[in-house]
Amino acid sequence: MEPLRPSDHIDSEAPIAQPALGAVGWLRFAWRQLTSMRTALVLLLLLAIAAIPGSLVPQRSADPNGVVQYRRNNPELFEVLDALQVFDTYTSVWFSAIYLLLFVSLIGCIIPRTLHHARALRSAPPKTPARLGRLVGYRATDAPATVEQALDAAHAELRRRRYRVARYGDSLSAERGYLRETGNLIFHMALVGVLATIGFAGGFGYNGQKVLVEDRVFVNQLSSYDSFKPGRFFDDTRLDAFGVRLDEFTPEYGLDTTTGRVQPLDFEAAVTVIANGKEYERVLKVNEPIDIGGTRMYLLGNGFAPVVTVRNADGDVVFREPIPFLPQDSNLTSLGVVKVPDGLRAELGMIGFFYPSALPLDSGALTSIYPEPDQPVLTLNAFTGDLGLDDGVARNAYALDTDDLTQVTGGDTGTDSIVLGVGQSAALPDGLGSVEFSELRRFVSVDFYHDPTQIGVLVSALLILGGLIVSLFVPRRRLWVVASPTDAGVRLEYAGLARGDDPGLEAAVYDFADSHSQRIARTVEA
Amino acid sequence: MDTLVAYSLVAVYSAMGVYSIAFVLFTLDLSKRSAAAADAAVAGTASAAAATSRPAAATAAVGVGRSKGGTTTLDRPIAAGASTRTVDAPIGATRYQKIAVALSLLGWLLHLGAVLTRGIAAERVPWANMFEFGLTATVIGMGTFLGVLLWKDVRYLGAYISGFTLLSLGIVTTNFYVDIVPTPPALQSAWLVIHVLVASLATGFFAIGAGLSIMQLLRSRAAASKAEGLRFVHTLPGASALESLAYRVNVVGFVFWTFTLIAGAIWAERAWGRYWGWDTKEVWTFIIWTLFAGYIHARATRGWRGDRSAWLAIIGFSAVIFNYTIVNLFFKGLHSYSGL
Numbered sequence: 032m033e034p035l036r037p038s039d040h041i042d043s044e045a046p047i048a049q050p051a052l053g054a055v056g057w058l059r060f061a062w063r064q065l066t067s068m069r070t071a072l073v074l075l076l077l078l079a080i081a082a083i084p085g086s087l088v089p090q091r092s093a094d095p096n097g098v099v100q101y102r103r104n105n106p107e108l109f110e111v112l113d114a115l116q117v118f119d120t121y122t123s124v125w126f127s128a129i130y131l132l133l134f135v136s137l138i139g140c141i142i143p144r145t146l147h148h149a150r151a152l153r154s155a156p157p158k159t160p161a162r163l164g165r166l167v168g169y170r171a172t173d174a175p176a177t178v179e180q181a182l183d184a185a186h187a188e189l190r191r192r193r194y195r196v197a198r199y200g201d202s203l204s205a206e207r208g209y210l211r212e213t214g215n216l217i218f219h220m221a222l223v224g225v226l227a228t229i230g231f232a233g234g235f236g237y238n239g240q241k242v243l244v245e246d247r248v249f250v251n252q253l254s255s256y257d258s259f260k261p262g263r264f265f266d267d268t269r270l271d272a273f274g275v276r277l278d279e280f281t282p283e284y285g286l287d288t289t290t291g292r293v294q295p296l297d298f299e300a301a302v303t304v305i306a307n308g309k310e311y312e313r314v315l316k317v318n319e320p321i322d323i324g325g326t327r328m329y330l331l332g333n334g335f336a337p338v339v340t341v342r343n344a345d346g347d348v349v350f351r352e353p354i355p356f357l358p359q360d361s362n363l364t365s366l367g368v369v370k371v372p373d374g375l376r377a378e379l380g381m382i383g384f385f386y387p388s389a390l391p392l393d394s395g396a397l398t399s400i401y402p403e404p405d406q407p408v409l410t411l412n413a414f415t416g417d418l419g420l421d422d423g424v425a426r427n428a429y430a431l432d433t434d435d436l437t438q439v440t441g442g443d444t445g446t447d448s449i450v451l452g453v454g455q456s457a458a459l460p461d462g463l464g465s466v467e468f469s470e471l472r473r474f475v476s477v478d479f480y481h482d483p484t485q486i487g488v489l490v491s492a493l494l495i496l497g498g499l500i501v502s503l504f505v506p507r508r509r510l511w512v513v514a515s516p517t518d519a520g521v522r523l524e525y526a527g528l529a530r531g532d533d534p535g536l537e538a539a540v541y542d543f544a545d546s547h548s549q550r551i552a553r554t555v556e557a
Numbered sequence: 558m559d560t561l562v563a564y565s566l567v568a569v570y571s572a573m574g575v576y577s578i579a580f581v582l583f584t585l586d587l588s589k590r591s592a593a594a595a596d597a598a599v600a601g602t603a604s605a606a607a608a609t610s611r612p613a614a615a616t617a618a619v620g621v622g623r624s625k626g627g628t629t630t631l632d633r634p635i636a637a638g639a640s641t642r643t644v645d646a647p648i649g650a651t652r653y654q655k656i657a658v659a660l661s662l663l664g665w666l667l668h669l670g671a672v673l674t675r676g677i678a679a680e681r682v683p684w685a686n687m688f689e690f691g692l693t694a695t696v697i698g699m700g701t702f703l704g705v706l707l708w709k710d711v712r713y714l715g716a717y718i719s720g721f722t723l724l725s726l727g728i729v730t731t732n733f734y735v736d737i738v739p740t741p742p743a744l745q746s747a748w749l750v751i752h753v754l755v756a757s758l759a760t761g762f763f764a765i766g767a768g769l770s771i772m773q774l775l776r777s778r779a780a781a782s783k784a785e786g787l788r789f790v791h792t793l794p795g796a797s798a799l800e801s802l803a804y805r806v807n808v809v810g811f812v813f814w815t816f817t818l819i820a821g822a823i824w825a826e827r828a829w830g831r832y833w834g835w836d837t838k839e840v841w842t843f844i845i846w847t848l849f850a851g852y853i854h855a856r857a858t859r860g861w862r863g864d865r866s867a868w869l870a871i872i873g874f875s876a877v878i879f880n881y882t883i884v885n886l887f888f889k890g891l892h893s894y895s896g897l
């Protein structure tokens with residue numbers, strides 16, 4: 032049985048002109064169009080084209096800051112593109128429509144093919160054609176044996192080559208390579224498998240980010256995350272109970288002596304995982320996540336977190352926190368924000384730079400010349416006024432909105448910026464109190480992922496690869512042997528036919544004929 | 558280490574020198590054989606004519622099997638024992654060709670030496686930045702070409718492949734060169750070795766496939782127009798023989814590309830926590846994969862086999878080049894490893 036193919040497949044008969052169509056006829060016609068090769072092809076090409084815009088403009092899912100920046104730079108274009116969902120290309124209506132149609136077409140294509148193939152697997156190879164002369168690899172030889180001997184030998188040889196064999200009169204019809212179609216079907220089904228896994232299991236996953244400072248413990252609950260993306264079916268109870276403490280972060284750097292460039296060599300975070308009342312020590316590295324009962328923790332970034340202490344006019348500590356400063360360059364010049372809403376006469380906000388190895392430039396400004404804390408310096412500009420923390424609107428911890436604030440040090444204020452080494456402190460203006468750079472710690476930024484689709488997608492992907500290899504490289508071919516008695520023995524004719532791309536067919540027929548002759552010779556001798 | 562790096566560069570430049578001569582000879586071969594083909598045409602000998610009519614004969618022979626030519630329009634005429642001469646025998650190829658192949662091999666050994674010394678000097682795999690990737694991908698592309706020669710005579714692609722390799726080497730050494738730097742933590746993974754190596758293999762196969770598809774288009778143009786055009790084209794195998802060869806090369810590339818995609822996803826999971834995030838580089842890997850899936854379908858779709866599917870293969874390979882150059886250099890994304 033031929034593998035079932037859409038009607039516009041190169042191996043199918045050209046379709047006959049359609050008679051007048053009723054409603055059912057039209058439906059059938061439409062369905063046949065949707066599941067045709069041409070539709071699959073056009074949808075595949077459309078999908079390729081539709082994927083392009085998402086690589087040209089930043090995507091909300093991968094690069095939300097990029098989107099904000101794009102909006103700032105091109106406000107008008109942004110409106111148009113946003114209306115077209117270009118910033119969410121891969122979840123947009125048009126992108127989804129293309130791949131959903133493609134998968135409808137795919138499913139419509141593989142279901143009948145699978146049923147057909149299941150039947151083909153159980154049916155015998157087709158009848159021997161009347162004339163072999165014009166088929167691939169045709170050849171005729173004479174052998175000193177009876178028809179029965181010759182056909183028995185041919186049968187044995189074909190079976191050895193794993194052909195399925197049927198006898199029709201004095202001829203054998205053989206076919207092999209059903210695996211080709213099996214592989215093709217597995218390949219296409221596994222494509223559905225990828226989409227289905229993501230569609231169903233994807234909703235149960237979540238991922239969240241956390242900046243973790245040395246000696247601090249992270250507890251896996253919603254409120255601990257800095258940002259959190261739940262799947263559609265997520266609820267709080269899905270968060271496993273565990274905690275993680277960052278014990279120490281150790282980077283290793285190398286200096287390229289010719290260029291003077293600093294190269295990171297290795298990042299290593301020693302952490303303690305706290306679960307089920309026990310503590311486990313683990314090492315977290317780039318490319319080496321830690322698995323905590325199905326939730327994985329990844330090392331993505333790192334930096335310094337100076338501990339800042341603020342005292343009021345009476346010298347009482349009103350604030351003491353390690354503040355993660357975000358790295359701005361490869362020597363870890365970092366930017367950070369300190370917010371002290373309570374305890375002082377006025378609300379206090381500070382924007383500061385941290386330089387691990389500070390060096391003054393000619394202009395008087397500082398720069399960092401090495402990413403390790405050889406000469407750590409913290410500079411701060413202070414602001415007073417309303418920090419806006421009480422109005423219930425979520426605020427970015429790394430940004431200070433200075434619109435409603437008054438600058439009191441640095442800039443045009445006439446008061447110098449505060450510059451502190453470790454352990455140093457400085458008075459705040461207007462007798463507000465004082466600020467101290469008490470201690471230097473490090474932080475790491477980590478991602479937590481819980482993704483129940485991983486296994487399903489991996490298995491599907493391997494089936495895709497396996498199915499593909501089988502379906503592209505296993506030849507499906509037919510072979511015929513016709514025996515007719517002659518005076519001296521038997522005349523044997525051989526020929527083959529390819530089903531699909533099969534460059535080796537002719538050689539296979541010749542090779543078979545040779546082995547067959549030898550086998551006959553052996554049987555006759557014996 | 559510095560001396561090794563210097564040796565490596567010397568080897569690259571020497572390889573480029575040898576490749577240039579090979580390129581000139583391959584081109585000379587094509588132009589001389591065009592003269593030969595023209596002479597043959599004038600003299601009315603069968604050589605060129607036979608080459609053109611052969612695919613038609615082959616199709617007719619298989620047509621009987623209801624396969625509508627299937628993919629069995631092969632490189633060999635299959636009409637019962639008619640001719641023993643294979644279509645891919647070099648028709649009218651000149652002496653230059655032999656020397657050019659020998660020089661390509663010599664150039665390739667130098668090129669390979671350059672890659673190996675670079676790897677030894679860096680104490681890691683030599684494909685961690687764009688310069689190294691270009692160096693390695695071209696050695697694999699050229700190696701694939703030479704390897705394919707053991708199996709099929711595709712020496713008529715020599716000018717295309719050596720020209721392409723030469724151009725790529727010129728661009729990477731002058732524009733993308735960077736000194737050896739230690740592997741950044743983000744690249745310290747066994748997946749770098751596998752993922753990038755297989756991507757280069759795929760690129761090599763796609764390059765040859767695209768070359769064959771270009772020849773196929775030239776060939777079918779020439780057959781259709783009857784006009785003179787590029788004469789050497791008449792000395793090539795028939796369009797459908799070129800097409801089925803291109804197909805076989807491209808599907809190998811496609812299998813490697815599929816593997817690249819999967820290995821990339823596994824690595825992305827190790828490194829960033831998610832196996833797929835529509836990062837620009839991921840997007841383009843996907844686009845290329847989809848284009849070649851389209852190509853494979855086109856080959857099996859009535860009305861698309863032939864020129865149209867050849868165009869898809871060429872567009873697919875152009876996307877590979879685009880992905881390596883423009884996307885690496887100008888598109889923003891997580892994969893910023895160009896080293897520039």
Ligand code: HEM
Nearest residue numbers: 037066067068071136137140215218222499502850853857
């Ligand atoms: C999700 C989209 C699809 C992708 C990525 C895809 C990919 C592929 C690939 C790579 C092959 C060659 C490997 C093999 O033979 O197994 C192939 C073959 C094939 N596909 Fe698809 N396909 C898709 C959808 C479809 C659809 C919707 C149909 C039905 C119309 C279809 C019908 C076929 C057929 C009949 C073949 C065999 C071609 C031949 O006989 O040489 N595919 N497909």
